[in-house]
Amino acid sequence: xxxxxxxxxxxxxxxxxxxxxxxxxxxxxxxxxxxxxxxxxxxxxxxxxxxxxxxxxxxxxxxxxxxxxxxxxxxxxxxxxxx
Amino acid sequence: xxxxxxxxxxxxxxxxxxxxxxxxxxxxxxxxxxxxxxxxxxxxxxxxxxxxxxxxxxxxxxxxxxxxxxxxxxxxxxxxxxxxxxxxxxxxxxxxxxxxxxxxxxxxxxxxxxxxxxxxxxxxxxxxxxxxxxxxxxxxxxxxxxxxxxxxxxxxxxxxxxxxxxxxxxxxxxxxxxxxxxxxxxxxxxxxxxxxxxxxxxxxxxxxxxx
Ligand SMILES: [Fe+2]
Numbered sequence: 001x002x003x004x005x006x007x008x009x010x011x012x013x014x015x016x017x018x019x020x021x022x023x024x025x026x027x028x029x030x031x032x033x034x035x036x037x038x039x040x041x042x043x044x045x046x047x048x049x050x051x052x053x054x055x056x057x058x059x060x061x062x063x064x065x066x067x068x069x070x071x072x073x074x075x076x077x078x079x080x081x082x083x
Numbered sequence: 084x085x086x087x088x089x090x091x092x093x094x095x096x097x098x099x100x101x102x103x104x105x106x107x108x109x110x111x112x113x114x115x116x117x118x119x120x121x122x123x124x125x126x127x128x129x130x131x132x133x134x135x136x137x138x139x140x141x142x143x144x145x146x147x148x149x150x151x152x153x154x155x156x157x158x159x160x161x162x163x164x165x166x167x168x169x170x171x172x173x174x175x176x177x178x179x180x181x182x183x184x185x186x187x188x189x190x191x192x193x194x195x196x197x198x199x200x201x202x203x204x205x206x207x208x209x210x211x212x213x214x215x216x217x218x219x220x221x222x223x224x225x226x227x228x229x230x231x232x233x234x235x236x237x238x239x240x241x242x243x244x245x246x247x248x249x250x251x252x253x254x255x256x257x258x259x260x261x262x263x264x265x266x267x268x269x270x271x272x273x274x275x276x277x278x279x280x281x282x283x284x285x286x287x288x289x290x291x292x293x294x
Contacts, residue, residue, distance in 0.1 A: 020143075024251065060090060082095075
């Protein structure tokens, strides 16, 4: 389960990174239609995966829409603890 | 404002301890060309940027640098976690251990604590963007030095990612500079401060034409 969780998290990280890189590019090329559609594609894919992750394993942000008892936000691992 | 996401921008998973490498890498946490300096520099300069593109690029690169600060901190943490004091001492971290134990603290490789004197926020967008271009190149060069010192692929991999980001940031700052220069028009921009006559005076002075 730990393996599966990390695999999904890495996939989210990859899409989010692609989106950030596109975002920076678009800040200086705001009229590039193709880049905007690529950006949106990465963001949408990431949203779907994040929703799946938060349902299965717990919140990625404290304002996750799946609050559970007890408060899951504090649960390890924190991002620096995958060793 | 910012919202924390419980993930790194790029994965860090270092299996082997290496305090000596941590002592070098920490310079990108709190050193002169490190990620803390970068983030603070861009997030401060963004307030006085004159175009939408430049505000956005400084805001967003400043934010990404915080994610890089976290990556570097994670590397230092994992490289030193649980290493006994006598080993830290042998690896050149005795002084660091005295002050900070196994904590992560912003210092340079030579142990100088972080200072805001590393950065500038000039209120002159042309000057600021030039500083940022230089900062990205200095950070790239530092990552290359660190890659040369490293031999563990777990360490080299995130360092290579961070190096690549400096190149992208340099590119984006260059584009922002072009946009700012075009929008303001060099001549008109310098009209506002100092006044044209004052500039002419100082030029005369510089060339020794003023009696
Ligand atoms: Fe950077």
